[in-house]
Amino acid sequence: MSKWFPKLYDKLMAPLEKKKLENIRRGLISKAEGHVLEIGSGTGANFPFYKNASHITAIEPNPNMIKESLPKINQTRVPIDIRQESAEVLPFKENTFDTVVGTLVFCTIPNPRQALNDIRRVLKPEGKFLLFEHVRMGNTTLSSLQNILTPVWKHLCDGCHLNRDTLKFVQESEFHVNNVTSYYNGLFLVIESTN
Structure with a gap:
């Protein structure tokens, strides 16, 4: 985990967030209800959008990301507890959460299948699993380019895999996928599932 990436993340993402991603985040996060687990909260980009969670x-996992996220806690009226943990081994009891949220995070999780299995364990039956991810594109030329760029990109961007097929992983993990919305020719997907 790098120390410089968390400090630059919000600045690097600001133009894309303001023009494109913020509205996608807002729409997805508005569906999160009850006790919510956010996986890989990063710099807290989602925090201001929680309205229906209790x-x-x-x-x-990155303490430097946690540090960068602390000021955003004041931008929400919902209580937020941040813990330094990884998604593969969640320190929570079974059936704890009403909703699990992840945005632009599954690209960096070392073992996404293990993380999905543990998310299923801590999510209540019929609980919501809401994801917004960049994924491996369906276009052969573009997905080949993602494959070529991924080794360097992972090194520069804190382990991010440009070519990860997150939707496939979710489908294989026995979540019931209710809706998939594609953005920007399939580069980004919103995946709404239930346990």
């Missing part, structure tokens, strides 16, 4: 437990 409490948020956010996990983030």
